[in-house]
Each structure stands twice: as structure tokens, then as C-alpha cells.
Amino acid sequence: MAAETIGIVAACGQFVEQSVKIIQLSKRVHDRFQDAPAEIDAWRQQIESLEKLVAAVEASPALQVEGLKPTIEQAKAVAGKLLGIFEGIDFEKDDGFGHKSWRVIGGFLKEDEINDLFKEIERLKALLGDQIAVININQGHDKFARVESLIQDLGRSFRPGTDEDQCLQDLFITDPLSDRDGIVTAKGRRTPGTCEWIPITEEYQTWSTTRSGLLWISGPPGKGKTFISIFLTQLLQSSKPDDTIIWFFCDNKVTTRNKAVNILRGLIIQLIQKHNQLISRITPTWKIQGTNLFRDNSFETLWRIFEDMLEALKDHEVCCVLDALDECDEASLSSLLFKIENLFEPDEKSTRPHRLKLVVTSREQPECLPATLSTFPYITLGLLEHDIQLYISDQISHLARVKGIEGLPLCQYIEYAFRKRAGGTFLWVSFMARDLEHKTVKEIEHALTQLPRDLPEVYERIISKINPESKTEVGNMLTWLLFASRPLTVVELCGAVQIKPTPYLTKEQVCLGYIQSCGHLLQVSTGRPPNGVDYRVNRLPPLIPVSTKMTELKSEESGACLYVSFVHQSAKDFLRHHSSGLAAMNGPVDSKKTHADITNRLVSLLTMDRPFSPLFDVAKDLPLLPYAVFNWNYHMREMGTDFVTVLDEHKDFFRRASEARDRWWAWYHFEYPGQDPPKDVPLLHMACITGLYHLLEYALLKRNTLLGLLRTREVNRVWGNDQETPLHLMVKQGQDKMVHLLLKYGADVSIKNVRGKTALDGAAFLGPYSVFLLLAASRTSREIIEADAKSSISQRHRATLLHTAARGGHQDICRELVEKWHYDIETKNEDGFTPLLVAVRCQHLTLASFLVKQLGAQTTPRIKILESVFYTRERSRINEALDSLSSNLGVDINATDEDGDSLFHRSYSPAFIMLEECIAAGLDLNKQNQQGETVLHCNFWLSATHERLRLVLKESHLDVNARDNQGCTPLHALVAVAGHPDRAPWSLGLSNLAVLLDFGADRSLTDAHGRTPSQLAVEYLKQGPDEIYIEEGIGSSDEIDEMPCTMSMIVEILSRYATALVDVRVPDHLGEEMGNGDQPAST
Incomplete structure (x- = not known):
């Protein structure tokens, strides 16, 4: 064993011994001293976590590398100081009162020092965890390589065909895991040793150990920012396996990865993948807006959902990496940066309601990036000499093996030339190594004397070497690729440039030849067809670069297409802005x-x-x-x-x-x-659908009297299946500028579509607030709103704009309607629901709290508010929703109406299918209403199956023979309700009788009038004819199916049914699931 290894093992052993003693002594402090610091448990957990890491190093030869020794030695030194402090505390029990007080023994005097030492322990734990993760990654022992794709994982989490499944299909924009893998496939794996300096920087370590924060990593083109992002995602996955790690790789060449809305969609779906319950945070809004929720103009709504999810995960650390944010569309980037800045609020770290830790990598352009992110901790990528040298050595080692020149002077000369010219740019090294790989050994020697100085010179040489005979076609091809809204396929390029076939080559093969002549400017990738159903719903897979050899490109396989795109953003910059770029081929750009x-x-x-x-x-x-x-x-x-x-x-x-x-x-x-x-698509409607402001303006301009008259008619023309005006369409788009233009030229806000909705209705429902204000400012809108506001204070129940805004979840619009237009906050719609009830039913709980606390909405009757929250039918969010009602509205699970009826006293409630969740939330099943009735007297859904009744009896002190104020048992109540068919609830059936009897309901008990349940049934039977007569007795519940609950049957069952007594403590042998239908279980 090497001396270094022996030293590491010895240091590990010493630290483990120290930590064991510290853990024991800290436990004694906790047990002995009543006023010991509250942080003592957290301290002990920190030292235990670090001890486990050090023990892993001690036990694994693969981890016993020299780089870990300084960290372990530091940990040992800190542990020594802690041990000295704890050992100085006298724990003897017989020394009197003084030694039972932390303050008296003087421990509090050392509390700040202990705190600082444990903070250092926390830092060293994070650092050692990162170092171990790096070793595992470099040795191929990492777990992230086996992570399933987003689609595979979500496919198993949500049943096909459900609302949740459909919502996820609409939400899906790209698979971030596949995007990351695609980049690795295209650019190769990271060279071991590179990027590993990032985790040991002070900025990263501070970011890693704080509760939440932002770290910006910036640098010029070709500095390896994307490789750093890939490395950090892998490092975080490996070092923080219990935390939530998400990421997004922006790419301005791919339409699904270059807008702020798409970034949010990618992050939100990853959060749902890792925490399935978060689906309930988006489905209520999706059910209302459908696919409109995921359009470009829905950024504000999606951001609110993203923030809502982060707050729901306030007990979970969420680490996020956003790569190449400079490649995000600049118009949407500004909005995203504004939200990010507000999310972290550097001066109020303690008040953040989330645990998001964000890393952003980008260039320092556009200007909005440094303007926003430079206020946060940042790392600037400079020359990166160490990483560049490692990368050069790795590339030349590969080249030497391929060319058979290992150990030769030429190999050393290549490395010398690369080091001299690289200029700290990884992309330059990659390009040059690839070029030399295609040359002979002799050509390599000559090429080294003519290496380009930088990336622009690389691109300039490519342009200069293009065959003059094809320069026009190549220039046109580059122009289309540079200005297209997405990467084009080879077939599309052929059509765009109008490439002709030759006698022996197809036009596609000619096009591939042009592409190959562009060298490092372009890359060819495979993907699904861009236009088709898959494309329209954003199912484009990541672009996976392939060989550009004509014999290897088979686009017909699996319906794949060949896409052409720029290798790097720097290539696009060169062509667009450099005099030797596109301008040298086609003239000024x-x-x-x-x-x-x-x-x-x-x-x-x-x-x-x-x-x-x-x-x-x-x-x-x-x-x-x-x-x-x-x-x-x-x-x-x-x-x-x-x-x-x-x-x-x-x-x-x-x-x-x-x-x-x-x-x-x-x-x-x-x-x-x-x-x-x-x-007959009207021009104005087309301009609105396509978002063409200047075309809309042109079509509305009054160029002469006749056209002016036509314009007035056209601006209010209804068209399409929904019979909508241009204003209806623009409200859906949410574009303020175009809405303002339509209003300026006479758009009528009062016109209704086929569903009877005006554009004002649409703005109140869809938002944003700015669009609603534009519409509300028109004279027609003021008249509509004033009339609507007056109707809100009348006794006539009808849906108002306030109900619509509450359904859409728009706080600002609700406030505007109440405070400026004087809407009655208690106005009711056709169903008798107030705006507060509408907000709760739609799961807009933050809005509900606002309506109560800021706008004065009443929280009575509380039972209606409580019932409304269950209309979501999303079990995963119920507990949180109930907590919100209790803390913000003062409505708890045991709210009652004026008769004392609780949630489960009612004959029907949407809460029934969530009985278990209600019990977990503290539902009191023992409550009686003012008539002394229990839930078993009123709610026959609970007694429809053995499993439900077993759960009710197990979770309460209820008795199946409990009596109300009239001496009636649940059996009496069942007979009484069956005696009034017009009042019989949907859940009432013969199974209720059998279940109650099986659980011990006593048929002999009498009510206040001295009647047994059977005698009561006979009385009802005498009052009128009974349509069904049972000729054969019923011996068990097996024979009871879905028969109607008629009096003759009730009499028959009460007389002849043989019970099969059920033990509440024993699970149903049929394994019946809660929430099934009302058929009885066999006994």
C-alpha cells in the first residue's frame, strides 16, 4: 500500500473515532441539560453525515486518492476542536444543580464557536460529497446514467386516458434527459479532471450550503459552459441523491428549447416526474384553459404554477441548472430574468418560501443577462489553462492512437502547437483535432504551421475554401439556415435553395455535399418529421448528430429526417456579423x-x-x-x-x-x-391568428371613405366555428398591443360568440390584467360592467364577470371589479356559488384567501366552502387545500351548517370518495347534528359496503345502534328514508341493510314510538301498494345485488336475513377498494 493511501486511511480512522465521541457527547448534552441549544440535534446529524462519508472513503480503495486528503485533514482538525470543547463539559450527575444547566456550566459562552465549527463541518461535508461524486463519475460508477427518460417514468406514474395523463401530454415540450444525452453524443464526453475546479470555489461552496440561492457562471463562446452544465447536473445527481435535481439546456437552433415558456414547461414536468402529487398544481388551470395554457403568452400563468410548486416543496431542496440562457429568445428572456431576480431577492434570504438553488450558465450578452445576474455570486470563465491543457492532452492522446504516432516527436509538436494557439477555447481544440484526424501524418506536420489563430479564422478559412462554382448555392443554403425559425431538413433545404440533381446524384446527395463543404459550420442530425401531428404537439426529439457520410445517412429508416443546423452559436455570429462571413458570399447581410x-x-x-x-x-x-x-x-x-x-x-x-x-x-x-x-378566412382574423401586428394595422388604416366603411364592418365580423370577432381571437392571444389597435379602430366589446361570451368575458377569464384593463377602458365595456355590477347586487342569481375572474384565478381583475366597479363580493351565480366558492372549487386557494382578507368575502356557511374544495377530485392536493382553508379562511374539516350537519351528514358530497383523506385531516365522525343523528343515520354511502363501514367504525367511537333524539337507530333511519322514494338518496340500496346487520345492528331496538325497524317498514307498507314481492327468502348478502330498496324487500330482509358478523379489526377478505360503487360485499 502506497504511503499516500496509508495516510488517507489513517486520517479517516482518526476522524471516525473523533466523530463517534462527539456524537456521544452531544447526545449527553441534549439529555442532561434542559436549556441546551435547540440546534444540538442538527449538529449531531451534520457530524454523523460527514462521518459516513469519511467511513466510505476508509472502506473503499477507489476513493483513497490524494485529492481527498486535505479535506479529511481539515475535518479532523475541526473535529479536534469540537471534541476539546465537549470534553471540557463536566457531566457528573452528583455535582449539584449547577451541572444541570447549560448556562451555568458556561456552555453558552462557547455556543458561537461551536456554531462556527459545525458550519465548517457542513461545508466540508458538502465538499467531500462533491469530491466523492466526481471520483464516481470519472470512474463510471455514477447512477445518473441509468436514470429513465421522462416519458418512460411519467408513463408509469399516470394512467393513460386520465386528465392527468392528457395534461402531461399537452405540457410536454422536450425531454431534458435526452437533451443532455444528445449533447454528449454530439460533442463527446467530458475529459476527466476538467470542470472539477468549480465545486471547490468559494462561490459554489457557499451556493451549495445555503438554503436557496443563485450562482451565475459566464464566459465567452467556446469556453465549455455546456460541458460545465452537464458536469454539474451529474455531480448534483450523484452527491445529492435525495434532493430534486432538474435542468434545461437552451438551444436557439431548436424551437422547443429557445423560449422562456418552454424552459418553464421543461422544469415543471421534471418537478412532476419527481413529485407526482404536484400534478394537482397545474391540472385545475389546464382544465379551464386547455392547450392555451402552454402558449407563448401564458408565461405569467406558468410562472405562478412553477412558484406554487416550489413553495409546495419547501421542505425539499431543489437544485436547478439552466444552460446557455443567452440562447433563449431575447424578448422572453427579459421576463424570465425579472422573475428569477424577484424569486431570490438577495436581501431577504430568510423569508424565501422555497429551497430552490439555481445555477445559470451563459455568455454576457445580451445586456439583460449581466444587468440582472451580476448582482448575484458569479464565476467568470477566463483562460482555464488547467482544463484546456487536460483537454488538449486527451484529444492528442486519441489522435496519436488513431495515427500510430504515440511517443513520437510529432506528437509532442502537436501538443506544443495546440497549447500555443488554443487561447483557452475548447471549441477551437475540438475543431483542430477533428481536422488533423482526417489528414495523413505528413499533412499533419505541414498543417501545424498554418493553424488558425481563433474561431473566426477557423470559419473564415472554411468560407474561403468553398468551391467558387457552388459558392452561390452554399451561400443561399447558409442564408436559409441562418434566418429560418428552426433547423431545416435536407429535403426542405433542397426545396428552399432549389437544388437540382445531377445525372448520377440525387438533389439530396448534392445538398449533403454542400453541407460537407461547410466543415465546422454545420452539423447533420436525425429527428422526426417536422410537420405532422407529432410536430404540432411538440414531440420533436433531441437532435442526435450522426455521420455525414452519404452512405450512412438513411432518412427513410423509422420515418426519420435529416436536420441541418449550426454546430455552435459562434458560427451563426460569424456569418451574420463578420465581413468574411455571409457578406463575403452574398454581399452585405x-x-x-x-x-x-x-x-x-x-x-x-x-x-x-x-x-x-x-x-x-x-x-x-x-x-x-x-x-x-x-x-x-x-x-x-x-x-x-x-x-x-x-x-x-x-x-x-x-x-x-x-x-x-x-x-x-x-x-x-x-x-x-x-x-x-x-x-372565407377574413384578413383581420388571419392577422390576429398569426400575431402579425403590422398587417393588422395596415388592414385597419382608413385609406379612403369606402375602405373606412368596410373596415368598420370587418373589424366586428364574426367568423369560424366559434363565430368570433378579431377581438375575441386577440384576447385569447393575450397581446396588449394588438388588442389596443382593434379597440382604437372600433372593435365592439359587446359582440358575443356562439357560446354567448364577449371578448370582455374572455379577458376576465384568461387575463392578463393588462388586457382586461384595455377592454374595460372602452365606453361599451364600461356600460357592460356597470350593468353587470348592478345585477351583482340584485337578488337574481346569474354569473357575473367577478365569477369569471374568480374561475380564471385572477386576483388583480377581482380587485378591480370589487374596488373600482363596486361588485358585490357575495353575488351568486345560477348554481348559488359566490366568487369565493368558485375560486375554491377551481383550486385557486391563494385567490380565495385574498377575497376573504382583502375584499371582505364572507366565510359562511363554512360547510359550503369546505364542500367546494373537494370538487377537484385530486387526492394528492386535498390535505394541503384543507390546511389552507383552515389557516387562511378559518374553515376546518369539521365545519357544520345551521342544523349541525357536518360534511358526512349530507346525503351526497364530493368528499365521500376521499373519506380516508378526510379522516387523515382530522374528520370527527362522532359528531351529532341538532337532531342527535350520527353520520350513519344520514349518509347511506358509508354503510353501502363492508369496507367503508369498517373504516368508519375503526376510526370513530360510533355505534351501529346509536339513537337520535327520537330513539331511531341507523336501521330506523334507512327504513324511514326508503318510505319516501322522492327523498331516497342515490346511495340507498338493499346492501345497506345487509352491511348494517353484519356489523351488529340490532333489529329489536325500538324508537320513541315503540317501533322496531321491521314494524316501521310494515307501517309504510300498509300505506300503499308495493310493486315488488319477494317470494323466496334472502339468506345472505351474496343474493343482494342492485335491487331497489322497496318496503317488501326491507321487511323480508329484516325478518329472514342471516347475518355474518364482521370484525372491525379484520380487513375485508375481498380486498374491496375505497371509492368503488355501492354494491355490497359478500360475507
Whole structure:
């Protein structure tokens, strides 16, 4: 055994001995001294956790590496100081009162010192845990490699076809685990030793040991930020196996990974994957908004849901890594950064209601990133000499093996040349190593004298080497890739650039040749077809780079397509902004002009004069058509006010009535099979659907008197299956600017759609608050709101805007309606529900608390509020919802109505199917109402099966023979209700009789009038004819199915039924599940 190993083992053994003594002594302090510090248990847990890690090092030769020794030696030194303090405490029992007080013995004088030492123990524990995790990762012993994909995991957690399953399908945007694996596949694994300096920095260690916080890691292009992110996700998974680890890798080349809404969707679905109960945090809103919840304009709603989930996990540490945040769409990035900044509030760490620890990696551009994140702890990636040297050695070692030059002077020369030119950029090293791998040994020697200085020179050389004969086609191809809204397939590129086949090569093979000539600029990847049902619901898988050899690219396999994208963001920057980039091939780069050219080309495809056919069929001949259908508006939007040139070029598509536009609409809505999309698509409606502000403005401008009259009619025209105006559509989109424009040009807020809803109704329900305020400011809206507010104080029950806002969960809108427009907070809708009840039924519990505390909503009758919370039918959230009602509204599980009836005294309540959850929340089943009735007198659902009644009797002191104020038992009550068929509840059946009798109900007991249950039944029988007569006796509950509960049957059962006594303590041998139907169990 080496001396270093012996030293580590010895240090480990010494620390373990010290920690055992500290644990014993701290326990004695806790037991002996009543005023000992409250933190003593936490201290003991910290030293125990560190002791386990050190013991693992002592027991595992694989962990006994020199790098761990300093950490263990530090731990030993700290433990020595702690041991000295604890050993100085006199624990003798016979020394009088003084030694029973922590204060008297002077322990409190050392309390600050002990606290500081245990904080150091906590830091060393986190550091050692990270170091062990790194060793395991480098040795391939990590567990993260076996983590299941998101889809596989969620597929087993939620039953197919349920609301939860459908909600998750709509929520899904990308699989972060597959994204991470795809990056590793594309760029290779991390070189051991690199990135490992991050966990030992002061910034990271502080971040790791605090309750919540943000750490920003920034650096220029090619510095390995994404590898650092991958490393950190693996490190956290390995070092914090009991914590929640989530991540998201942004990529501006992939539409599912470049917007703030998509980041939230990716994080939320991971939280649900790891904590299934969190599904209840999103389903109530999803049930109301459907797929609209996941559109770009739903960022605010999704952020509220994300925050809600974090607060629900306040007892769980959540670690999150966001990579390449600079590649997020800048418009949505600003909103995300604003929310992140508020989430952490650096000056109020102690008040944060969550335990989120966030790491962000990015460049320092755009400006909003440093403006927001530089106020938090950050690490700047500089030259990274140590990591670069390791990476160079690793790459050259691989190259030497491939070329057979290991140990030769050439190998040393390559390493010298790389070190001299790398400039701290991993991407440069990767490119150069790949280039040399394709050269002969002699060519390598010559190439080393001409290595480019930096990344721009790498790209410049690629451009300069493109064959002049194909430079035009390659330039056009790069232009399309640079300005497209997503990566294009090889087939789409062929259509975009109009590549022609040669006598011996297909156009796709010609295109691949152009791609190969672009070297390190481009990469080819495989993925599913971009246009189809899968694409429309965002089922695009991660892009997995493959070989670009023509013989190895088989796009027909498994329906896969070949995607073309840029290797790195730096390549796009070079082409767009460098004089030797795209400008050297096609002249100066004018973004608006380029988007205009692309828009013209795409709209030309939409207006081709040909018979209508399904999109899939037409795409066989026009492969660029699907891209045109779904993306022409993106390019037109990017043109800004220059879009008029496209209108002039394609008057047929943008005229008042257009067959071409109808054809586009039919293709655009192909995901609804069996439905005929409405024709005569109005121009204003199209502008609203596609979010084209400038087109909407152009169509509304009053260019002459006749057009002005037409505009007034068109702006309020109803169209589509839902018969909606442009204003209805824009309210759904939630875009303030376009809503304002429509109102400016006369949009009528009062027009109702096919469901009788105005745009104002839609704004109250969907929000956001800013859109509602825009609509509410119009004269028509004021009249509607004033009339609606007056109706809220009348006795007539009807749904008001306040109910609608409560259903949507909008606190600001509710406040506006009550405080400014004087709505009655107690107004009731057709079902008799107040806004408070509506909010509770929709699980908007924060809003419910606001309505009570800020707007004065009454919390009576409490029983109705209590019942409302159970309409969620989501068991996982009930306990928390009940806690919220109790703490914020003063409504507990045992609330009663004016007759003293509790939740389970009622003949029906949505709470019934959650009996076990109610009992766990403290439901008192022993309560009697003012008539002295128990729940067994009133609620026949409880006695419909053996399992339910067993649970009720087991969890209460109830007696099946309990009597009410009239001396009636539950058997009497059952007979009395059956005697009034119009009042008999749905849960009443013959099974109730059998179950009660099996549990010991006494048939001989009499009520206040001296009647047994059987005699009472006979009295009812004498009052009128009974339709059913039982000729044969019933001997057991096996013979009782779903027979109606008629008096003749009741008499027969009470007379002849042979009971099978049931022991409350013994589980039902049938294993009946709670919540099943009301059929009786056999006995």
C-alpha cells in the first residue's frame, strides 16, 4: 500500500473515532441539560453525515486518492476542536444543580464557536460529497446514467386516458434527459479532471450550503459552459441523491428549447416526474384553459404554477441548472430574468418560501443577462489553462492512437502547437483535432504551421475554401439556415435553395455535399418529421448528430429526417456579423431584406394554383410547403414595417376574400381530422391568428371613405366555428398591443360568440390584467360592467364577470371589479356559488384567501366552502387545500351548517370518495347534528359496503345502534328514508341493510314510538301498494345485488336475513377498494 493511501486511511480512522465521541457527547448534552441549544440535534446529524462519508472513503480503495486528503485533514482538525470543547463539559450527575444547566456550566459562552465549527463541518461535508461524486463519475460508477427518460417514468406514474395523463401530454415540450444525452453524443464526453475546479470555489461552496440561492457562471463562446452544465447536473445527481435535481439546456437552433415558456414547461414536468402529487398544481388551470395554457403568452400563468410548486416543496431542496440562457429568445428572456431576480431577492434570504438553488450558465450578452445576474455570486470563465491543457492532452492522446504516432516527436509538436494557439477555447481544440484526424501524418506536420489563430479564422478559412462554382448555392443554403425559425431538413433545404440533381446524384446527395463543404459550420442530425401531428404537439426529439457520410445517412429508416443546423452559436455570429462571413458570399447581410425574400418565396408556395389536397400529399412534391404553412408569418413579422412589399407581390393572398388563404387555413388546421375548417378566412382574423401586428394595422388604416366603411364592418365580423370577432381571437392571444389597435379602430366589446361570451368575458377569464384593463377602458365595456355590477347586487342569481375572474384565478381583475366597479363580493351565480366558492372549487386557494382578507368575502356557511374544495377530485392536493382553508379562511374539516350537519351528514358530497383523506385531516365522525343523528343515520354511502363501514367504525367511537333524539337507530333511519322514494338518496340500496346487520345492528331496538325497524317498514307498507314481492327468502348478502330498496324487500330482509358478523379489526377478505360503487360485499 502506497504511503499516500496509508495516510488517507489513517486520517479517516482518526476522524471516525473523533466523530463517534462527539456524537456521544452531544447526545449527553441534549439529555442532561434542559436549556441546551435547540440546534444540538442538527449538529449531531451534520457530524454523523460527514462521518459516513469519511467511513466510505476508509472502506473503499477507489476513493483513497490524494485529492481527498486535505479535506479529511481539515475535518479532523475541526473535529479536534469540537471534541476539546465537549470534553471540557463536566457531566457528573452528583455535582449539584449547577451541572444541570447549560448556562451555568458556561456552555453558552462557547455556543458561537461551536456554531462556527459545525458550519465548517457542513461545508466540508458538502465538499467531500462533491469530491466523492466526481471520483464516481470519472470512474463510471455514477447512477445518473441509468436514470429513465421522462416519458418512460411519467408513463408509469399516470394512467393513460386520465386528465392527468392528457395534461402531461399537452405540457410536454422536450425531454431534458435526452437533451443532455444528445449533447454528449454530439460533442463527446467530458475529459476527466476538467470542470472539477468549480465545486471547490468559494462561490459554489457557499451556493451549495445555503438554503436557496443563485450562482451565475459566464464566459465567452467556446469556453465549455455546456460541458460545465452537464458536469454539474451529474455531480448534483450523484452527491445529492435525495434532493430534486432538474435542468434545461437552451438551444436557439431548436424551437422547443429557445423560449422562456418552454424552459418553464421543461422544469415543471421534471418537478412532476419527481413529485407526482404536484400534478394537482397545474391540472385545475389546464382544465379551464386547455392547450392555451402552454402558449407563448401564458408565461405569467406558468410562472405562478412553477412558484406554487416550489413553495409546495419547501421542505425539499431543489437544485436547478439552466444552460446557455443567452440562447433563449431575447424578448422572453427579459421576463424570465425579472422573475428569477424577484424569486431570490438577495436581501431577504430568510423569508424565501422555497429551497430552490439555481445555477445559470451563459455568455454576457445580451445586456439583460449581466444587468440582472451580476448582482448575484458569479464565476467568470477566463483562460482555464488547467482544463484546456487536460483537454488538449486527451484529444492528442486519441489522435496519436488513431495515427500510430504515440511517443513520437510529432506528437509532442502537436501538443506544443495546440497549447500555443488554443487561447483557452475548447471549441477551437475540438475543431483542430477533428481536422488533423482526417489528414495523413505528413499533412499533419505541414498543417501545424498554418493553424488558425481563433474561431473566426477557423470559419473564415472554411468560407474561403468553398468551391467558387457552388459558392452561390452554399451561400443561399447558409442564408436559409441562418434566418429560418428552426433547423431545416435536407429535403426542405433542397426545396428552399432549389437544388437540382445531377445525372448520377440525387438533389439530396448534392445538398449533403454542400453541407460537407461547410466543415465546422454545420452539423447533420436525425429527428422526426417536422410537420405532422407529432410536430404540432411538440414531440420533436433531441437532435442526435450522426455521420455525414452519404452512405450512412438513411432518412427513410423509422420515418426519420435529416436536420441541418449550426454546430455552435459562434458560427451563426460569424456569418451574420463578420465581413468574411455571409457578406463575403452574398454581399452585405440585410436581415429585413432576407426575411422579405424568404417570405415571398413561402407565400408563393401557398398561392400556387393547383387543386386542394391534404398537406402530406402536396408535401411529397413541394417539401418546403409545410414550412411555409407554419412559418411564413414568422418571417413576415421579422420584416417589421417593410412587410408591404410582400402584400404588393402577393395581392391574391392578402385581398379581402382569397381562395389561397382558405387553402392555407385548411392546411394550417390539418390536426383536426374529420372537421371541415371554415372558409372565407377574413384578413383581420388571419392577422390576429398569426400575431402579425403590422398587417393588422395596415388592414385597419382608413385609406379612403369606402375602405373606412368596410373596415368598420370587418373589424366586428364574426367568423369560424366559434363565430368570433378579431377581438375575441386577440384576447385569447393575450397581446396588449394588438388588442389596443382593434379597440382604437372600433372593435365592439359587446359582440358575443356562439357560446354567448364577449371578448370582455374572455379577458376576465384568461387575463392578463393588462388586457382586461384595455377592454374595460372602452365606453361599451364600461356600460357592460356597470350593468353587470348592478345585477351583482340584485337578488337574481346569474354569473357575473367577478365569477369569471374568480374561475380564471385572477386576483388583480377581482380587485378591480370589487374596488373600482363596486361588485358585490357575495353575488351568486345560477348554481348559488359566490366568487369565493368558485375560486375554491377551481383550486385557486391563494385567490380565495385574498377575497376573504382583502375584499371582505364572507366565510359562511363554512360547510359550503369546505364542500367546494373537494370538487377537484385530486387526492394528492386535498390535505394541503384543507390546511389552507383552515389557516387562511378559518374553515376546518369539521365545519357544520345551521342544523349541525357536518360534511358526512349530507346525503351526497364530493368528499365521500376521499373519506380516508378526510379522516387523515382530522374528520370527527362522532359528531351529532341538532337532531342527535350520527353520520350513519344520514349518509347511506358509508354503510353501502363492508369496507367503508369498517373504516368508519375503526376510526370513530360510533355505534351501529346509536339513537337520535327520537330513539331511531341507523336501521330506523334507512327504513324511514326508503318510505319516501322522492327523498331516497342515490346511495340507498338493499346492501345497506345487509352491511348494517353484519356489523351488529340490532333489529329489536325500538324508537320513541315503540317501533322496531321491521314494524316501521310494515307501517309504510300498509300505506300503499308495493310493486315488488319477494317470494323466496334472502339468506345472505351474496343474493343482494342492485335491487331497489322497496318496503317488501326491507321487511323480508329484516325478518329472514342471516347475518355474518364482521370484525372491525379484520380487513375485508375481498380486498374491496375505497371509492368503488355501492354494491355490497359478500360475507
